[in-house]
Amino acid sequence: MRLEEQLYGDALVVKLLDSRFDASAAPFVKERIGDLISNGHYRIALDISEVEFIDSSGLSAAVWALKRLGSEGELVIGGARGTVMSLFRLTQLDKVFRIFPDNETAVAALRR
Amino acid sequence: MERLGETPATRQAVVSNGQVPFDALNRQNGRQLDKAVDRSGTVLVVVGDGEERRQLAKALKDQGCELLFAADGQAALRVARSRQPNLIILDISRPGEDGFEVCAALRDDEQSRHIPVILLARGFGPEEKMRGLRLGAVDYIGEPFDWAEVAAQAGSQLKLERLRRDLEAANLNLMNRQAQHQADLTAAAGIQKSLLPPYWAEQFEGVSVAWKFLPMDQVGGDLLGYRWLDEDHLAAYVIDVCGHGLPAAMLTAAISISLTPTIANGGEGTSVRQCEGFSPRQVLETLDRAYPLERFERPFTISYLVLNRKTGEFRCSRAGHPMPIIIRKGGKLESIEAGGTIIGLGRMLPFDESVGRLNCGDSIILYSDGITDWTNESTTFGIKGLRRVLEECWGIAPEIICERVIARLDKSNNRTAMHDDVTMLALTYGSGLDRSMKKSASSVPIEYTS
Numbered sequence: 186m187r188l189e190e191q192l193y194g195d196a197l198v199v200k201l202l203d204s205r206f207d208a209s210a211a212p213f214v215k216e217r218i219g220d221l222i223s224n225g226h227y228r229i230a231l232d233i234s235e236v237e238f239i240d241s242s243g244l245s246a247a248v249w250a251l252k253r254l255g256s257e258g259e260l261v262i263g264g265a266r267g268t269v270m271s272l273f274r275l276t277q278l279d280k281v282f283r284i285f286p287d288n289e290t291a292v293a294a295l296r297r
Numbered sequence: 298m299e300r301l302g303e304t305p306a307t308r309q310a311v312v313s314n315g316q317v318p319f320d321a322l323n324r325q326n327g328r329q330l331d332k333a334v335d336r337s338g339t340v341l342v343v344v345g346d347g348e349e350r351r352q353l354a355k356a357l358k359d360q361g362c363e364l365l366f367a368a369d370g371q372a373a374l375r376v377a378r379s380r381q382p383n384l385i386i387l388d389i390s391r392p393g394e395d396g397f398e399v400c401a402a403l404r405d406d407e408q409s410r411h412i413p414v415i416l417l418a419r420g421f422g423p424e425e426k427m428r429g430l431r432l433g434a435v436d437y438i439g440e441p442f443d444w445a446e447v448a449a450q451a452g453s454q455l456k457l458e459r460l461r462r463d464l465e466a467a468n469l470n471l472m473n474r475q476a477q478h479q480a481d482l483t484a485a486a487g488i489q490k491s492l493l494p495p496y497w498a499e500q501f502e503g504v505s506v507a508w509k510f511l512p513m514d515q516v517g518g519d520l521l522g523y524r525w526l527d528e529d530h531l532a533a534y535v536i537d538v539c540g541h542g543l544p545a546a547m548l549t550a551a552i553s554i555s556l557t558p559t560i561a562n563g564g565e566g567t568s569v570r571q572c573e574g575f576s577p578r579q580v581l582e583t584l585d586r587a588y589p590l591e592r593f594e595r596p597f598t599i600s601y602l603v604l605n606r607k608t609g610e611f612r613c614s615r616a617g618h619p620m621p622i623i624i625r626k627g628g629k630l631e632s633i634e635a636g637g638t639i640i641g642l643g644r645m646l647p648f649d650e651s652v653g654r655l656n657c658g659d660s661i662i663l664y665s666d667g668i669t670d671w672t673n674e675s676t677t678f679g680i681k682g683l684r685r686v687l688e689e690c691w692g693i694a695p696e697i698i699c700e701r702v703i704a705r706l707d708k709s710n711n712r713t714a715m716h717d718d719v720t721m722l723a724l725t726y727g728s729g730l731d732r733s734m735k736k737s738a739s740s741v742p743i744e745y746t747s
Contacts, residue, residue, distance in 0.1 A: 208540060241537070241539040241540070241596070241598075242539060242540060244539075244596075244639070245539045245590075245594075245595065245596050248590065248596060248639065248641070248642060249590060249594070252590055252591070252642065252643075275617070275619065275620075275666075276598065276617035276618075276638055276639050277617055277636065277637060277638040277639075277646060278617065278638055278639065280638065280646050281638050281642065281645050281646055
């Protein structure tokens with residue numbers, strides 16, 4: 186899994202560049218976000234607009250990041266596509282995460 | 298993969314998966330290779346001329362080699378077989394013998410064919426060189442003979458030979474460990490099997506239950522179960538732990554035990570027996586407290602149902618799990634939506650539960666996403682596929698419902714590899730159910746693998 190990181194003020198967008206957010210990609214994403222949080226990034230938008238497939242491992246990584254940030258930070262999701270969004274709904278994680286249609290709205294929400 | 302020579306300053310925007318770049322690997326391997334700078338070993342020398350033999354022997358001894366000698370082909374074969382040198386240096390220009398034949402004999406013999414052979418040749422041309430190499434020699438050295446150089450070539454071959462032996466040993470070690478791992482998995486599968494209900498299908502007064510458990514590996518990240526909470530209340534559940542294989546299976550075992558009503562209320566409050574009114578919502582809340590994400594680093598989903606076999610009343614909740622389906626008379630289907638999100642988030646979202654009532658002949662199906670995600674190249678079975686099967690299943694015994702669903706999966710995929718654990722549990726309320734196999738699919742259900 187390749188990631189692209191971009192800072193917008195104090196909001197950091199972490200974009201997943203590959204289409205499968207699964208058991209092979211999840212550990213690296215977790216580790217990277219863990220490092221970013223340790224380096225002081227507390228407002229993170231996970232851009233999953235390129236992700237076509239996500240499974241429980243991917244969700245687990247996102248959830249882990251959310252819990253890691255806790256109340257001192259915020260993690261939002263941007264660009265969840267069709268089938269990916271369905272999984273968020275099925276697991277009711279759409280009620281746990283703030284999910285935005287794209288990067289711009291996600292960043293705007295973080296910076297508010 | 299990071300590009301070689303890329304300095305940290307240029308790596309800001311894109312970070313890739315943690316694969317070690319080539320130059321670091323080479324440094325690491327180089328250090329290991331340097332350890333094998335030892336160019337020694339046991340060399341069998343088959344050289345006719347006495348002076349040449351002495352010079353070669355000296356050069357090899359200077360390198361630390363141990364030496365064996367043979368005067369002719371027969372002796373060479375004998376020594377090679379019995380002493381198993383690491384390398385043979387064979388002079389094929391010796392008078393009185395066809396050196397190529399000796400080489401061929403060494404390569405043909407089972408006990409010597411693995412020993413590399415360096416040919417020394419005098420007065421032969423490129424054709425003979427090809428012949429020698431085709432016979433399996435690893436090197437072919439012509440005149441003029443620089444014995445130090447020949448010894449160095451020999452040293453390289455010995456080094457290679459040593460590396461090959463080390464690799465073989467490592468492979469063997471790996472195979473043994475793999476066999477052990479396999480044995481461990483088989484044992485774990487046995488343990489997991491013992492956590493499942495003892496019978497595929499059971500018929501009780503007022504309710505029948507049946508299930509299918511088909512893990513994609515030897516052990517599964519799913520689990521299912523049903524337990525009598527008291528005389529009238531049957532609890533049933535399907536769990537799906539994130540991931541597969543051994544780590545996920547271990548967690549299913551822990552959760553299964555948490556759900557055992559006979560376990561006394563421990564400090565963490567994991568006994569469901571203590572839940573007032575047998576409330577699935579409370580069960581899920583208890584699990585959410587007992588299995589925070591930080592503890593096992595694996596979330597799980599669960600559907601949990603309690604059915605009163607006397608009245609048909611049920612309570613049902615799910616934690617991020619696929620919605621259970623009720624089959625009503627006429628094949629009408631209802632999805633049970635009530636619940637919360639995956640277990641482990643520590644009450645980020647409250648759990649709610651659905652309360653309802655089954656009529657005689659109605660069924661409830663609990664299942665994991667291995668069924669709805671089942672895909673062949675072009676189509677996914679999906680919730681639509683499942684509903685299509687279940688619509689025909691009112692009033693039918695649960696074991697037949699399960700058979701039909703699994704048979705349909707099998708048909709839609711032509712028996713290619715499963716992508717996920719396939720798990721389902723069916724409960725049918727009432728008596729006098731249709732247990733005839735007349736309406737069931739004709740294809741053979743998938744074998745229970747573990």
